[in-house]
Amino acid sequence: MTHIAINITKAPTTKDYINFITTSDSSVLSGFKDKEGTFLSDDTLDTFINDELLHDDYTLTQHSKRKLLTLSSGERKKALFDHLLKGNPQFLVLVNPFDSLDVSNVSKLKERIISISEDTPIVQFFSRKDEILPCIQYILEYKNNAFSILQLSEYLNQDHDNDVEFKDPLPKPISKQAKPALETLIELKKVNVSYNDKPILKDISWTINQGEFWELKGANGTGKSTLVTMMIGDNPKAYGQEVYLFGYKRGSGEAVWDIKRNIGYFTPSMMHLFKGQHTALNMIISGIKDSIGLYQVPTDLEVNLAKQWLQLIGLDTIKDINYFYLSETNKRLILICRAMIKHPPLILLDEPTVGLDDKGAMVFIRLVQKIAKESNTAVLYVSHKAEPELKPTHIFELEHTDQGSIRKTTSAN
Numbered sequence: 581m582t583h584i585a586i587n588i589t590k591a592p593t594t595k596d597y598i599n600f601i602t603t604s605d606s607s608v609l610s611g612f613k614d615k616e617g618t619f620l621s622d623d624t625l626d627t628f629i630n631d632e633l634l635h636d637d638y639t640l641t642q643h644s645k646r647k648l649l650t651l652s653s654g655e656r657k658k659a660l661f662d663h664l665l666k667g668n669p670q671f672l673v674l675v676n677p678f679d680s681l682d683v684s685n686v687s688k689l690k691e692r693i694i695s696i697s698e699d700t701p702i703v704q705f706f707s708r709k710d711e712i713l714p715c716i717q718y719i720l721e722y723k724n725n726a727f728s729i730l731q732l733s734e735y736l737n738q739d740h741d742n743d744v745e746f747k748d749p750l751p752k753p754i755s756k757q758a759k760p761a762l763e764t765l766i767e768l769k770k771v772n773v774s775y776n777d778k779p780i781l782k783d784i785s786w787t788i789n790q791g792e793f794w795e796l797k798g799a800n801g802t803g804k805s806t807l808v809t810m811m812i813g814d815n816p817k818a819y820g821q822e823v824y825l826f827g828y829k830r831g832s833g834e835a836v837w838d839i840k841r842n843i844g845y846f847t848p849s850m851m852h853l854f855k856g857q858h859t860a861l862n863m864i865i866s867g868i869k870d871s872i873g874l875y876q877v878p879t880d881l882e883v884n885l886a887k888q889w890l891q892l893i894g895l896d897t898i899k900d901i902n903y904f905y906l907s908e909t910n911k912r913l914i915l916i917c918r919a920m921i922k923h924p925p926l927i928l929l930d931e932p933t934v935g936l937d938d939k940g941a942m943v944f945i946r947l948v949q950k951i952a953k954e955s956n957t958a959v960l961y962v963s964h965k966a967e968p969e970l971k972p973t974h975i976f977e978l979e980h981t982d983q984g985s986i987r988k989t990t991s992a993n
């Protein structure tokens with residue numbers, strides 16, 4: 581049985597690769613010839629979510645009677661996998677299968693896939709090398725306008741990554757704030773959350789102060805997203821509890837914008853919001869006005885500041901290139917600069933490296949480290965993937981109990 585892997589961060593599209601695999605005359609790919617693949621991917625999941633929303637079709641959750649959108653990432657992936665396997669796929673296409681899964685769910689899914697791989701061919705699209713499945717024998721690459729098949733060992737021995745450093749200092753904010761900066765940004769006191777009588781969070785107390793660098797950790801379903809939505813003013817469960825956000829007690833008549841303007845937020849799923857025809861430079865400038873794209877003529881000061889950010893990330897030579905055509909890594913670096921140009925009190929990064937390759941993730945993390953070190957902006961980083969270069973000063977870890985998740989005592993390195 582042949583199993584192959586493909587680096588998803590390299591062009592062309594997944595569809596082009598699968599077309600090649602199913603039509604190629606290569607003897608290595610004979611197990612895929614004229615077969616139809618079954619996709620375990622976020623796109624497949626989105627189709628089921630749309631079917632729920634638009635057609636009340638609850639195929640994936642009919643046993644649990646829950647909506648897909650209310651399941652945590654790990655729970656959704658498991659529901660999809662269980663459903664797809666019932667159809668006895670001719671071959672399985674796994675698109676970044678371990679994204680958003682905690683360590684224990686990664687190893688459970690890995691075991692399951694390995695057992696399936698005994699009689700079902702696998703195509704794995706990956707972005708991080710350490711996620712390549714142990715059953716993979718070959719890597720399919722597209723280089724110099726042609727597909728080529730390499731032995732896995734040959735691929736791993738290639739020299740992929742060269743080093744990147746951000747040498748310039750972090751650009752300063754455009755103007756001094758009129759009000760003195762808040763020392764305590766977020767304070768939760770003994771917060772409890774439950775859904776349909778199921779306890780999710782139990783007695784959670786947490787204070788985030790100016791300039792601190794936090795990582796929020798916890799297994800799938802422990803309530804990280806629930807906590808994050810409370811902090812960005814998006815969760816009504818915060819009302820009536822002691823939740824203080826940027827000087828406002830939640831539910832004291834504040835507008836949601838009073839909270840959101842303090843936060844530079846980034847998660848990969850928001851990339852689709854930025855599809856307009858805007859230059860790299862204008863994308864960064866638009867962060868000053870919090871608009872998507874630029875609709876006012878910027879001042880010279882604003883243009884110069886955005887150029888400094890581009891220079892910091894080594895993209896000053898492509899300032900006039902359409903953002904849409906940049907690499908995934910460069911797009912994300914630009915969105916972080918866009919979020920940071922105003923030096924907001926807090927930037928919140930929710931699984932920001934999902935979908936990036938090893939080098940992209942390394943570069944991204946280095947920029948985050950630099951921001952945490954050289955600015956007064958507090959950083960809150962939410963993730964499952966252990967990033968070797970991520971060095972938060974504080975860790976908030978959730979631990980599941982029958983009464984809801986509690987804070988586990990964890991200290992940063």
Ligand SMILES: Nc1ncnc2c1ncn2[C@@H]1O[C@H](COP(=O)(O)OP(=O)(O)OP(=O)(O)O)[C@@H](O)[C@H]1O
Nearest residue numbers: 650651652653654775780800801802803804805806
């Ligand atoms: N609107 C809702 N209705 C019912 N249950 C919900 C709702 N939102 C979340 N939950 C449940 O609350 C629990 C915590 O979910 P949450 O998404 O906050 O966890 P998480 O730690 O972010 O998980 P993951 O790492 O998998 O993304 C899960 O069991 C989830 O199913």
